[in-house]
Amino acid sequence: MCAALGDGELRDLESIMTHRRLDAGQSLVIEHDAGDYAFNVISGAVKLYKSLADGRAQITGYLLPGDFLGLPLRGNYTISAEAVAPTELCQFPREPLKRVFDKYEKVQERFLTVVHDDLVAAQEHMLLLGRKTATERLSTFLVRLLRRIERVGGGVDPLYVPLHRNDIADYLGLTIETVSRTFTKLRNDEVIRLGKADQVFVLDRERLEEMAGID
Amino acid sequence: MCAALGDGELRDLESIMTHRRLDAGQSLVIEHDAGDYAFNVISGAVKLYKSLADGRAQITGYLLPGDFLGLPLRGNYTISAEAVAPTELCQFPREPLKRVFDKYEKVQERFLTVVHDDLVAAQEHMLLLGRKTATERLSTFLVRLLRRIERVGGGVDPLYVPLHRNDIADYLGLTIETVSRTFTKLRNDEVIRLGKADQVFVLDRERLEEMAGID
């Protein structure tokens, strides 16, 4: 987030920033609550989700270190967020952030980029949810996670999956059982090897990318 | 789009704008093409979609008069767009638009709002695609269309559905047959009445909203 910014901008941002720690399972923001803060993830993982009245939920995305949440723009949060692992973040109160925002055009530009990237990711995820099979969904999930980790220079052997089966299911629009069966299927096809539940070894990346049917 | 802007800004925008007309079925932009233009819809309807190699497609949204497409930011288009009815639009070449963009902070702010609204809509649509039943999907589609038309002061009796069954299917992540059957079901439940294929009379809006399971 802050990579593109200059010295003065960073100092202004730092002056309004506070630190926060969350345990796994702790809620960060709830849909419809007053959007008083924006956040930047330092470590850990956060899921973003929407729920129906009867408890069905859809995770629309998840945040890893470096990711941003809570556009300092208007009204209430439109989505809920909850830590899925112990998480550290920077917290920016909204009004001061807006002032920094107004002061530096660059900051605004940067935000526009962030939101636009989120929108592009959302469009791809809609294709997944609307048209892909269970195997394609899980493969896509793994491939995207791989690329995301690699982009920030992390190790991918093993690949640490930040979400539990339950959250993967809610992310991919499946049930936990189908996710589990599909992991097993990929293992039997020798495309991946399974370590502990949160570890996956990708054995045949090419085939995994094929199976993902990435457009 | 232009409502929030001042005189000078509008004049600058107009000076770079050109007009365009599309027939139903004509393509406007294709995913991965150079993003040389941005557009603002004046009349008609445009679908936005992503495709898989084998032809499966997912419509991620559709544009009605007033809507904007083609953030003047970076790189190539990330999505395809095609007119679904005769359509008029304003076309802005990218580089000049960027200059207007840089000149007026307000324009940039406005764009940020537009993109953010799109993102919020995308998150809601993901909930629909991942977790809702066919009846809930179609009801949600109709309720949202109702609200959208009402917001811009249009008539909703009959409600003109801008998409064909095929496109509704691709939008809702269903098949055309399921969409048709679900329309029939809503008719048999006396929640709607069907006129010509593109006309729907909403008979029991409250029940329709209930069936939509809008969070």
Add this chain to the structure above:
DNA sequence: CGATGCCTTGACCAACCTCAAGTGGCGTGG
């Protein structure tokens, strides 16, 4: 060592998809 939480596996089921045929409106041409 039991309890708990998370994951896997199995048997069965249902929502939705596929494939196929039928309906109806509309424009065209005889």
Add this chain to the structure above:
DNA sequence: CCACGCCACTTGAGGTTGGTCAAGGCATCG
């Protein structure tokens, strides 16, 4: 004006993917 073909939509029968419900495995932790 009617016959025809076309296209979009509807309807039906049967199949498949993924969901549901239930049981079992396997770590971790007190």
